[in-house]
Amino acid sequence: MHDASWKKIFEDYNIYAHDFDKSPYIITAEQIKRACQDFKNTGEKEVRILCKQDTRESRPQVFKDMGLFILPIKNGEYAIIKGEGYVDIPKIGGNPIKYFSKLDFNLDTVTIGDSEMQHLDYAYATSLIRTFLDDNTLVLTIRGRKYTPSFRFYVGKHNLEVKGVQTEVDAGFEGKEKVVLIEAKNRQESNVIIRQLYYPYRQWQQATKKKVIPIFSEKVDKIFMLYQFEFTELENYNSIRLVKSGKFLIVK
Numbered sequence: 235m236h237d238a239s240w241k242k243i244f245e246d247y248n249i250y251a252h253d254f255d256k257s258p259y260i261i262t263a264e265q266i267k268r269a270c271q272d273f274k275n276t277g278e279k280e281v282r283i284l285c286k287q288d289t290r291e292s293r294p295q296v297f298k299d300m301g302l303f304i305l306p307i308k309n310g311e312y313a314i315i316k317g318e319g320y321v322d323i324p325k326i327g328g329n330p331i332k333y334f335s336k337l338d339f340n341l342d343t344v345t346i347g348d349s350e351m352q353h354l355d356y357a358y359a360t361s362l363i364r365t366f367l368d369d370n371t372l373v374l375t376i377r378g379r380k381y382t383p384s385f386r387f388y389v390g391k392h393n394l395e396v397k398g399v400q401t402e403v404d405a406g407f408e409g410k411e412k413v414v415l416i417e418a419k420n421r422q423e424s425n426v427i428i429r430q431l432y433y434p435y436r437q438w439q440q441a442t443k444k445k446v447i448p449i450f451s452e453k454v455d456k457i458f459m460l461y462q463f464e465f466t467e468l469e470n471y472n473s474i475r476l477v478k479s480g481k482f483l484i485v486k
Contacts, residue, residue, distance in 0.1 A: 254316035376406025
């Protein structure tokens, strides 16, 4: 959680004195590097690692104490914000639904490796994703890293602009009426930073007139858990809402 690094950053730039109720604190990658240059371990001074705070629990102690989270807003520039940056991922009770693969043959290659992308490919190949979204027209069209266009949004009363921030979609699918973007994990999380769903949503909403649907996916052992979210207000980061969820065991 890099407590020592962020403690020094806050001390060096007197961030403790900043009025976060009035505005976010903007900090650059160069400032972070400068403050942490004397730390020995890569994880204590690497900007990408220090700014990767994907769950509430992974935040440094100073962020927890002051109710803060961090968002990239430009290449090499970050906003430290007071507010709720995360969305809860509720546990799905009961036994998984047995989902029978639509394929009429077995896939030998899906047992080699354990990547998030591979698990999504399997869920797609068996038509689980199409079935969950009730859309047989979905085809794989989006994958990997891209950079956002410019867009504005609110976190609470704070207005922010994002431009040229790198995003990554584990898998994206397009159908006749919708575009589906999936953020996948190979473990269960109790919460996740909204940015991982919101930034790709805003990026692709500018590229299409079709409805853009953010999905969060988890695979634990052989169980797939799918969560469909929506943003009820385009420019409101905190307007995220869970639409539906499901827990599935794919049966060959």
